[in-house]
Amino acid sequence: MEAGSKDRPPMLAPGWKDKEVPTSDGSPITITERVNETYKNVSQEIRDQLNAKAEAVQIILTG
DSSP: OOTTSTTSOOSSOOEEEEEEEESSTTOSOEEEEEEEEOGGGSOHHHHHHHHHHHHHHHHHHHO
8 A cells, every 4th residue: 555545644744845946047036935745745865764754653553
């Protein structure tokens, strides 16, 4: 069963994160956009941490 399927809610609750985006290529001027952060669009490092925590919880629950 994959995370976020209809049988299982996503492991990472959706949240909003500010992201600085340049107004054009090479421009020092940036704007701030709000990005919905989910398991699928976070960095691999954060995914690895979430997977490790989920595995630890699974081990604790199953004994």
